[in-house]
Amino acid sequence: MESPAAHSAERYFVPAPSVWPFILTAALVALVAGVSGYLEDDHIGPLPIYVGGALAIAVIFLWFRDIVRESEGGQYSAQVDRTYRWGMSWFIFSEVMFFAAFFGALFYARELSLPWLGGEGSKVATNLVLWPGFEAAWPSNGPANAGGAFKTIPAFSVPLLNTVLLLSSGVTITMAHHALKAGKRLPCILWMWATVAFGATFLYFQAHEYIEAYTELNLTLKSGIYGSTFFMLTGFHGLHVTLGTIMLLVITLRLMAGHFKPDSHFGFEGVAWYWHFVDIVWLGLFIVVYWL
Amino acid sequence: MAHTNDLAHGHDDHAHHGPDKGIMRWIKTTNHKDLGTLYLFFAFTMFFIGGLMSLVIRAELFHPGMQFVQPEFFNQMTTMHALVMIFGGVMPAFVGLANWMVPMMIGCSDLALPRVNNWGFWILPFGFTMMLSTLFMEGGGPAGGWTMYPPLMLQTGNAFPFLIFSVHLLGISSITGAINVVVTILNMRTPGMTLLKMPLFVWTWLITAYLLIAVMPVLAGAVTMLLTDKYFGTSFFTAAGGGDPVLFQHVFWFFGHPEVYILILPAFGIVSTIIPTFARKSLFGYDSMVYATAAIGFLSFIVWAHHMFTVGMPLAGELFFMFATMLIAVPTGVKVFNWVATMWRGSMSFETPMLFAVGFVFLFTIGGFSGLMLAMTPVDFQYHDTYFVVAHFHYVLVPGAVFSIIAAVYYWIPKWTGRMYNEFWGKTHFWLSAIFINLTFFPQHFLGLAGMQRRVPDYALQFTDFNEISTIGAFGFFVTQFIFIFNILGCCYGWFGRKRDLPDRVWEGARGLEWTVPSPAPYHTFEDPPALPVSEVTGVHDAEAAH
Numbered sequence: 001m002e003s004p005a006a007h008s009a010e011r012y013f014v015p016a017p018s019v020w021p022f023i024l025t026a027a028l029v030a031l032v033a034g035v036s037g038y039l040e041d042d043h044i045g046p047l048p049i050y051v052g053g054a055l056a057i058a059v060i061f062l063w064f065r066d067i068v069r070e071s072e073g074g075q076y077s078a079q080v081d082r083t084y085r086w087g088m089s090w091f092i093f094s095e096v097m098f099f100a101a102f103f104g105a106l107f108y109a110r111e112l113s114l115p116w117l118g119g120e121g122s123k124v125a126t127n128l129v130l131w132p133g134f135e136a137a138w139p140s141n142g143p144a145n146a147g148g149a150f151k152t153i154p155a156f157s158v159p160l161l162n163t164v165l166l167l168s169s170g171v172t173i174t175m176a177h178h179a180l181k182a183g184k185r186l187p188c189i190l191w192m193w194a195t196v197a198f199g200a201t202f203l204y205f206q207a208h209e210y211i212e213a214y215t216e217l218n219l220t221l222k223s224g225i226y227g228s229t230f231f232m233l234t235g236f237h238g239l240h241v242t243l244g245t246i247m248l249l250v251i252t253l254r255l256m257a258g259h260f261k262p263d264s265h266f267g268f269e270g271v272a273w274y275w276h277f278v279d280i281v282w283l284g285l286f287i288v289v290y291w292l
Numbered sequence: 293m294a295h296t297n298d299l300a301h302g303h304d305d306h307a308h309h310g311p312d313k314g315i316m317r318w319i320k321t322t323n324h325k326d327l328g329t330l331y332l333f334f335a336f337t338m339f340f341i342g343g344l345m346s347l348v349i350r351a352e353l354f355h356p357g358m359q360f361v362q363p364e365f366f367n368q369m370t371t372m373h374a375l376v377m378i379f380g381g382v383m384p385a386f387v388g389l390a391n392w393m394v395p396m397m398i399g400c401s402d403l404a405l406p407r408v409n410n411w412g413f414w415i416l417p418f419g420f421t422m423m424l425s426t427l428f429m430e431g432g433g434p435a436g437g438w439t440m441y442p443p444l445m446l447q448t449g450n451a452f453p454f455l456i457f458s459v460h461l462l463g464i465s466s467i468t469g470a471i472n473v474v475v476t477i478l479n480m481r482t483p484g485m486t487l488l489k490m491p492l493f494v495w496t497w498l499i500t501a502y503l504l505i506a507v508m509p510v511l512a513g514a515v516t517m518l519l520t521d522k523y524f525g526t527s528f529f530t531a532a533g534g535g536d537p538v539l540f541q542h543v544f545w546f547f548g549h550p551e552v553y554i555l556i557l558p559a560f561g562i563v564s565t566i567i568p569t570f571a572r573k574s575l576f577g578y579d580s581m582v583y584a585t586a587a588i589g590f591l592s593f594i595v596w597a598h599h600m601f602t603v604g605m606p607l608a609g610e611l612f613f614m615f616a617t618m619l620i621a622v623p624t625g626v627k628v629f630n631w632v633a634t635m636w637r638g639s640m641s642f643e644t645p646m647l648f649a650v651g652f653v654f655l656f657t658i659g660g661f662s663g664l665m666l667a668m669t670p671v672d673f674q675y676h677d678t679y680f681v682v683a684h685f686h687y688v689l690v691p692g693a694v695f696s697i698i699a700a701v702y703y704w705i706p707k708w709t710g711r712m713y714n715e716f717w718g719k720t721h722f723w724l725s726a727i728f729i730n731l732t733f734f735p736q737h738f739l740g741l742a743g744m745q746r747r748v749p750d751y752a753l754q755f756t757d758f759n760e761i762s763t764i765g766a767f768g769f770f771v772t773q774f775i776f777i778f779n780i781l782g783c784c785y786g787w788f789g790r791k792r793d794l795p796d797r798v799w800e801g802a803r804g805l806e807w808t809v810p811s812p813a814p815y816h817t818f819e820d821p822p823a824l825p826v827s828e829v830t831g832v833h834d835a836e837a838a839h
Binding site for chain 2: 011012014015016017018019020021022024025026028029032033035036039040042063079082083086087090091093094095097098099100101102104105108109112113114116117121122130131140141142143144146147220221222224225226227228229231232
């Protein structure tokens with residue numbers, strides 16, 4: 001090997017061997033095996049869920065702590081920075097495709113399968129033979145009235161408020177970013193706390209809306225295709241907002257600990273990208289799930 | 293853990309670390325060569341397990357009537373054979389090859405995200421342990437086919453959630469692996485290696501990785517809907533609740549068709565690497581190869597419903613998906629003609645990798661033609677769910693994808709281990725494989741055309757002869773692979789007195805940065821970006837390279 005010091009500045013950072021990925025995998029398998037056992041009632045008990053879940057969270061924390069230390073220790077070159085940018089972009093793209101599957105299911109149900117059940121076009125026999133008298137309309141819980149009659153949540157009530165909250169959070173995180181780039185740390189931290197607050201408030205209203213749906217509107221997961229698409233889309237979005245809020249909180253605490261520089265702060269930007277992604281998915285939800 | 297300490301020592305102390313000792317080397321490794329080796333060993337273990345399952349299937353089908361297993365177990369075998377071979381065999385084998393070769397081909401020190409690379413690998417043995425464990429559960433393993441169509445799939449017993457979650461885990465593995473490959477290719481190329489100077493294996497993997505990132509999350513969404521339909525009362529695939537079982541097929545095949553190209557594009561890259569080496573000519577039509585790969589990648593997203601022609605789609609859908617599917621023959625034809633044109637007037641020699649590559653071109657094309665037949669909607673109504681379909685996709689997957697993997701291992705194992713495989717046994721392996729694989733799958737075309745259905749453990753008497761031939765071929769092919777295993781392990785472990793005495797450029801006609809490093813390649817290669825001589829660039833014509 002040539003002298004290690006010679007090219008260290010521009011050399012790409014290759015991390016030392018790490019045991020985190022292996023433990024994380026073991027923890028995740030314990031977690032999902034535990035959940036599988038729970039779903040099938042085969043008496044494994046909840047222990048694998050708790051142990052696997054706790055271990056996974058701990059390992060994710062430790063793994064990211066390594067990354068933060070490497071980053072703050074100045075070991076990441078501009079090329080490593082580009083790696084994280086590309087990596088985060090493609091990760092968000094994969095998330096977009098995950099949501100696309102559920103948006104696609106909603107589109108298919110509303111535009112194709114429900115009209116066919118109602119006897120549209122060449123599918124008239126489906127209606128006459130299998131579901132006579134069923135008329136396709138949206139919202140629908142299908143010809144069997146799955147889950148019983150239900151009411152929907154009007155778009156221009158809490159969902160509109162939530163839209164305003166998320167859009168505002170998009171503004172505040174941008175303000176925080178500008179403050180960070182200008183080297184104004186205190187305004188940056190304050191804008192970040194505002195962003196976290198918007199995210200948390202959104203989640204509060206979302207939880208409130210779910211409780212109302214279950215207790216007052218009889219709108220549940222079991223409410224046919226409407227309930228299925230409604231809760232799966234908003235539910236997965238809510239999970240992403242939860243994760244995003246935790247990420248916002250982490251970078252806020254890192255800012256308070258003095259991390260990030262005005263010209264180098266991809267940890268911050270990656271979270272901001274993720275937050276904007278969550279925001280845009282919500283706009284899609286607001287339009288096609290609540291409004292139209 | 294131990295390594296957090298060396299953060300204090302700064303960068304270079306652990307940029308030059310050697311591997312850990314013993315088992316911890318493999319558990320903790322962040323080295324692309326170690327992980328490539330792990331991927332390949334895992335993939336070949338899975339090929340072995342999946343191969344045993346196929347032998348159960350073929351043994352049962354040797355004669356009509358029930359011979360060895362119960363129908364339920366037979367269906368578990370067809371289901372698990374497919375899942376194991378696709379997600380455990382072919383995909384990890386290609387990822388293993390990408391791990392080994394992409395950094396050495398583009399001149400960088402490692403994949404862009406080495407810890408994530410480790411994670412992507414270790415998910416596989418854990419995920420497959422979970423999936424295979426379902427075979428021993430109450431109610432047995434999943435038996436509804438690897439395509440997991442509801443409502444049949446929802447009748448699976450205790451195995452069901454284990455199957456769903458293992459698919460989720462394998463999806464995470466694929467996505468992390470794919471992001472790693474894309475980022476490495478986009479960000480880590482040595483200066484001077486522009487996109488159109490990349491080796492074709494790198495190009496095909498770039499597009500494969502893009503397909504993986506785009507469609508694995510869709511599969512995750514599809515199986516999540518299955519899970520909630522079974523356990524949480526949703527109605528995605530229940531007409532009574534306003535859903536539609538056919539919806540699953542659409543979502544699944546939106547994943548499934550690009551998946552087919554995920555299984556073959558890296559094979560195209562391998563063959564495009566090997567043929568020029570042994571024809572001693574530069575690849576004919578490099579640019580058109582790249583554009584054809586991209587065109588196939590794009591088209592793969594708009595053909596999915598050709599798997600569902602008989603499901604009752606509107607006529608416009610049948611027509612659109614028929615014509616879109618037939619369009620794929622154009623870029624694929626470009627590739628086949630380019631390979632043939634590369635060999636035209638070359639000074640050809642037929643070492644084992646070349647035999648497998650030429651075998652690939654010939655036999656994959658047969659699978660391509662039967663695919664064209666299946667693409668025609670009215671004709672497909674006759675072939676759907678028959679052994680003709682089985683013959684078609686096994687022709688593209690076994691003498692297609694698997695032959696390319698074998699070719700790649702023969703081609704690069706001298707670089708990996710520094711030891712040459714045995715040429716006689718390599719050639720024997722090829723000829724026996726080529727004979728047995730045709731014996732196995734060619735008669736299945738006739739069986740399907742005559743009306744024998746797939747995924748059924750029994751059949752009518754008149755199909756017996758061809759089934760016997762097919763079974764003999766399958767057992768012969770399986771046994772033949774032991775030649776390969778011993779030949780390759782001989783290189784890995786230095787058996788049969790094999791010496792490490794190879795030059796850097798093991799094949800004198802080979803081009804590419806991987807042939808500029810010693811054989812075996814040292815643990816760390818290209819820690820500093822190498823210069824890129826024009827003679828190592830795939831897309832450069834021979835006459836230009838000579839200057």
